[in-house]
Amino acid sequence: IIGGGVVGFNAAQMAAGLGADVTILDRDPDVLESVGTHFESRAKTRFSNKANLAECVAEADLVIGAVLIPGAEAPKLVTREMLKTMRPGSVLCDVAIDQGGCFETSKATTHEEPTYVVDDIVHYCVANMPGAVSRTSTYALNNVTLPHTLAIANKGWKNALKADAHLAEGLNVWNGQVTYKAVADDLGYDYMPVSEIVGATI
Structure with missing residues (x-):
């Protein structure tokens, strides 16, 4: 599992x-420590670098790409050359496909035709994977978003953002200004902090 x-x-x-037999790769030592403490002997952790990634991919029956860089395209961590080191019939599952995918050979698929094969390696790259359980995922999404919706309706959007730093992080663009730094950096736009809009330090 990458990420x-x-x-x-x-x-x-x-x-x-x-x-x-689970191995989790990540570049954040705090994440590796937390995951390692939780799983103890049920999963191994490794620092994600080229050598460790190549070794793990070559040994895996299933590789799950779970990489996220907020506001940016996912890095292509598994190259096509790496596919040649994998056993035929192994599977790549790219959960980062909504951000462009973290495998070089990834392309978005649908629930109707979820898989394709490249160099004898099965790829599963369905965009919006929770759509496979649409009723359950809709309830889950509603449960998480409804409190924010009510806060915006009851307080107005500026006061709701001022009162909730987590909600404020969801503002990406306001009045032509990009208010999410990762998006601004990735697209080359000027960045305006949300605190300047709502008039508070968030």
């Missing part, structure tokens, strides 16, 4: 629960 964030952690939970 130890929310997606990677939950993928590891599922795989470890099924008895799989």
